[in-house]
Amino acid sequence: MYTIGIDEASNRLAGTKPREWAEFKARWDAILGDADGTVTRVTPRIILADGKPVGSINIFPQDDLDHVGYWIAREYWGRGISSAALSLLLVEYQKRPLHATTAGHNHASIRVLIKHGFEIVSRSMTPETDRSVARETLLFVLGHRGFV
Numbered sequence: 520m521y522t523i524g525i526d527e528a529s530n531r532l533a534g535t536k537p538r539e540w541a542e543f544k545a546r547w548d549a550i551l552g553d554a555d556g557t558v559t560r561v562t563p564r565i566i567l568a569d570g571k572p573v574g575s576i577n578i579f580p581q582d583d584l585d586h587v588g589y590w591i592a593r594e595y596w597g598r599g600i601s602s603a604a605l606s607l608l609l610v611e612y613q614k615r616p617l618h619a620t621t622a623g624h625n626h627a628s629i630r631v632l633i634k635h636g637f638e639i640v641s642r643s644m645t646p647e648t649d650r651s652v653a654r655e656t657l658l659f660v661l662g663h664r665g666f667v
C-alpha cells in the first residue's frame with residue numbers, strides 16, 4: 520500500500536507528482552501515528568480488499584475546507600473499491616459540506632464523486648505546484664444547499 524503514492528501511472532491519472540519513497544513513508548508514518556488527527560489534521564482510513572490493504576481514503580483540510588481523497592493500488596482499479604469506500608466513509612463522516620478535487624482528465628474519480636451526489640463547483644486551469652502538474656482541476660462539493 521505504501522507504493523501507491525509513488526506509482527507513476529496513478530500520479531498521471533491524479534495529475535500529481537510522484538513523491539520520493541522516504542517522503543511518502545514519512546508522511547504516512549506521521550498520519551498513522553497521530554490517531555486523533557491533532558497534528559496532521561487528517562482522518563485516515565485504510566481500504567482492505569481480499570483481506571489486504573489496497574488503498575486509503577482520507578478526510579483532510581485544504582484551503583480551510585474539509586476534503587476527501589482516495590487512492591487505490593492500480594491492480595485493484597475498476598472493481599468498485601473506491602466507490603464502496605466512499606459510500607462507507609460518507610456514512611461514518613457526516614459533516615457537510617465535504618469537498619473533493621480531481622484532475623479534469625480523471626474520469627474514474629469524477630464518476631465516483633458524481634455517483635455519490637457531489638456537484639461541480641468550479642473547473643479551472645491550475646499551475647504546477649510542488650505536488651501537482653499544471654492541469655485542469657475540478658472542485659466538487661457534497662452537501663451544500665442542505666442536501667447530502
Ligand SMILES: CC(C)(COP(=O)(O)OP(=O)(O)OC[C@H]1O[C@@H](n2cnc3c(N)ncnc32)[C@H](O)[C@@H]1OP(=O)(O)O)[C@@H](O)C(=O)NCCC(=O)NCCS
Pocket residue numbers: 529530532533588589590591592595596597598599600601602603620621622625626627628630631634
Ligand atoms: C480514481 C480511482 C480512485 C478509482 O478507483 P476505483 O476503485 O477503480 O473506482 P471504482 O471502480 O469504484 O469506480 C470507477 C468508476 O469510474 C468509471 N470509469 C473508469 N474509467 C473511466 C473512464 N475513463 N471514463 C469514464 N468512466 C470511467 C467506472 O466505470 C466506474 O463507474 P461505474 O461504477 O459507474 O461503472 C483509482 O483509479 C486511483 O486510485 N487512481 C489514482 C489516484 C487518484 O486518481 N485518486 C483520486 C484523486 S481525486
